[in-house]
Amino acid sequence: MDFLTSARSPWGETVFTHISWSLFWAALVGGLLFLLAHGGYMLFSQHHKRTSEEVDRLERERAGLPAHITRHGFVARAFHWVMAFSMLTLLFTAFLPIVGVRFAWVQWHWMAGLLLTASVLFHIVHATFVLDFWSIWIGPKDIPEFKNEMMRDLGKEVPGSPKPGKYPLGNRLYHLAVLVAGLLVIGSGIVMMWRVRTNLVERNPYLFGDVTWGLTYVMHGLMGVGFVGLVIAHIYFALRPEKLWITKAMLFGTISRREYLEHHDPDRWVA
Amino acid sequence: MPPIRDVMPAFELFQPANVSDALGVLNRHGADAWVMAGGMDTFDWLKDRIKKPKVVVDLGMVNELRGIKDAGGGVEIGAMTTLTTIANDPLVKERFPLLAQAALIVASPQIRNVGTLGGNVSQDARCWYYRAGWPCYRAGGNICYADTPTSINREHAIFNADRCVAVNPSDTAPALIALDASFVIKNGDKERVVPAEEFFIGPGINITRLNSMEPGDLLTAIRLPNTWAGKGHYFEKVRDRQVWDFALVNIAAAINGSASSITDARMVVNGVAATPYRLTAVESFLKGKARDKATADQAADMAVQGAAPLRHNAYKVPLVKALVKRAIRGDAEWTS
Numbered sequence: 001m002d003f004l005t006s007a008r009s010p011w012g013e014t015v016f017t018h019i020s021w022s023l024f025w026a027a028l029v030g031g032l033l034f035l036l037a038h039g040g041y042m043l044f045s046q047h048h049k050r051t052s053e054e055v056d057r058l059e060r061e062r063a064g065l066p067a068h069i070t071r072h073g074f075v076a077r078a079f080h081w082v083m084a085f086s087m088l089t090l091l092f093t094a095f096l097p098i099v100g101v102r103f104a105w106v107q108w109h110w111m112a113g114l115l116l117t118a119s120v121l122f123h124i125v126h127a128t129f130v131l132d133f134w135s136i137w138i139g140p141k142d143i144p145e146f147k148n149e150m151m152r153d154l155g156k157e158v159p160g161s162p163k164p165g166k167y168p169l170g171n172r173l174y175h176l177a178v179l180v181a182g183l184l185v186i187g188s189g190i191v192m193m194w195r196v197r198t199n200l201v202e203r204n205p206y207l208f209g210d211v212t213w214g215l216t217y218v219m220h221g222l223m224g225v226g227f228v229g230l231v232i233a234h235i236y237f238a239l240r241p242e243k244l245w246i247t248k249a250m251l252f253g254t255i256s257r258r259e260y261l262e263h264h265d266p267d268r269w270v271a
Numbered sequence: 272m273p274p275i276r277d278v279m280p281a282f283e284l285f286q287p288a289n290v291s292d293a294l295g296v297l298n299r300h301g302a303d304a305w306v307m308a309g310g311m312d313t314f315d316w317l318k319d320r321i322k323k324p325k326v327v328v329d330l331g332m333v334n335e336l337r338g339i340k341d342a343g344g345g346v347e348i349g350a351m352t353t354l355t356t357i358a359n360d361p362l363v364k365e366r367f368p369l370l371a372q373a374a375l376i377v378a379s380p381q382i383r384n385v386g387t388l389g390g391n392v393s394q395d396a397r398c399w400y401y402r403a404g405w406p407c408y409r410a411g412g413n414i415c416y417a418d419t420p421t422s423i424n425r426e427h428a429i430f431n432a433d434r435c436v437a438v439n440p441s442d443t444a445p446a447l448i449a450l451d452a453s454f455v456i457k458n459g460d461k462e463r464v465v466p467a468e469e470f471f472i473g474p475g476i477n478i479t480r481l482n483s484m485e486p487g488d489l490l491t492a493i494r495l496p497n498t499w500a501g502k503g504h505y506f507e508k509v510r511d512r513q514v515w516d517f518a519l520v521n522i523a524a525a526i527n528g529s530a531s532s533i534t535d536a537r538m539v540v541n542g543v544a545a546t547p548y549r550l551t552a553v554e555s556f557l558k559g560k561a562r563d564k565a566t567a568d569q570a571a572d573m574a575v576q577g578a579a580p581l582r583h584n585a586y587k588v589p590l591v592k593a594l595v596k597r598a599i600r601g602d603a604e605w606t607s
Contacts, residue, residue, distance in 0.1 A: 007406030009406065017413050204420075214413065
């Protein structure tokens with residue numbers, strides 16, 4: 001099976017043109033298999049939560065905290081849902097025609113792409129100047145937390161283990177994956193605007209040579225199918241019972257004091 | 272242009288004798304199967320070795336796909352009926368002279384003797400970049416070679432271009448849309464009837480094909496309702512030479528009413544977009560208007576709104592205007 005399609009350009013070069021749509025099916029099936037595998041593991045494994053005694057003790061120690069703690073302000077939530085809307089529109093407009101639902105998708109696709117680009121630009125500014133910029137990144141300091149998360153997932157008791165600041169390790173790893181895939185898909189998508197007809201830029205198919213254009217299309221396609229898996233995983237985790245408190249915070253903005261103390265290190269994320 | 276070779280690439284040839292067998296072969300081979308009607312489009316592709324299907328299904332032996340019959344409330348034309356038969360058929364000439372004229376003016380007499388109505392409406396784009404085997408959008412690539420600053424695009428689209436700027440080359444297609452025809456398509460034991468206008472699709476919907484046929488589909492017949500039978504019909508084709516050439520622009524119009532008041536109209540131009548381009552704004556405007564110069568002038572201006580010519584085809588804008596004026600006046604000699 002070929003993962004990429006190629007063609008012979010008028011100048012006799014063999015150039016990549018697109019990804020094979022088999023990769024879309026692979027991403028879809030892979031995402032669903034991960035969902036089944038993880039769901040099955042969580043159902044039958046000895047996955048451990050923190051003990052309620054530990055959380056009770058923390059609540060007693062931090063009784064002065066408010067009952068509800070803001071996790072996501074209105075602006076951050078608005079960004080998240082605008083981005084989610086644009087991302088789902090991008091995925092549906094890109095892949096519904098592949099599965100046989102025919103409609104004029106290109107215009108909707110690039111308009112959703114511009115919405116995504118604008119929302120991401122806004123997010124970069126907002127996260128840099130308003131939010132705690134470094135709270136979403138991972139580094140060597142997170143290795144003990146990662147180790148203990150793994151131990152708990154494997155069924156080991158890890159009392160008093162380190163907890164994350166504002167964002168759990170899974171959030172931060174996911175953000176990193178989305179950041180890499182997102183910047184690549186947005187970057188390639190923006191230059192592809194010079195290949196389609198819009199009222200925004202003057203078409204210039206000679207902006208790059210055939211080889212570079214081919215790689216641009218391949219990159220856009222690879223990151224696009226990557227997002228199929230990433231979005232499946234994101235929606236799955238958002239709907240998992242033990243993660244619903246995070247999802248509710250993305251809807252309503254706050255978490256309870258107990259959730260704050262159970263899942264976060266108050267010294268790393270000061271409420 | 273690629274060198275035309277004498278020997279076509281190898282394929283498995285099926286020559287079914289009836290529709291049922293043809294549908295069976297098409298279902299068995301799906302996207303690997305190439306349906307051949309008269310062969311006028313097919314042989315170009317195969318001899319140029321641009322398309323290399325694994326299976327060719329030659330419909331030449333399927334006699335039940337040929338013929339024209341009065342189907343009560345209209346006329347049904349088998350998809351394999353030749354263009355010459357249609358152009359000369361008394362029933363078609365009496366009720367739908369628009370279609371007879373369109374069929375009569377396709378290509379050359381030799382081609383019309385072999386070419387079929389189904390083949391004429393299903394033929395692929397004639398963009399030479401695409402036909403030459405260049406890896407353009409329509410061929411599965413990622414560029415339109417006809418829409419670059421240095422392209423030769425005199426014959427290409429002025430409306431609704433979406434990445435690809437190829438046009439629909441059919442002469443009969445605009446006539447069938449103007450006459451509100453419907454296309455009967457079978458796939459296995461299922462049958463669907465598609466309005467002519469919906470049969471044709473643009474690159475926004477599927478950039479690799481000009482119509483909505485899917486693997487396994489077989490166009491079996493075209494039905495013409497009597498709605499526009501005997502009304503005012505007008506067809507005109509403008510081409511570089513007067514025989515064996517595709518339209519630069521053609522127009523098909525069916526107009527009901529009198530000289531002093533048009534009650535209803537359908538007007539379609541082809542050679543200007545990837546699908547036959549129906550002038551719906553003009554049709555609405557014409558209702559209640561007289562068939563005179565003032566109406567024609569206004570309608571002509573309306574017809575070209577939204578046109579976006581390429582480097583070499585701006586001439587199509589005044590050409591469309593002139594054809595619209597002449598269709599409304601019903602006079603091919605009328606030029607002012």
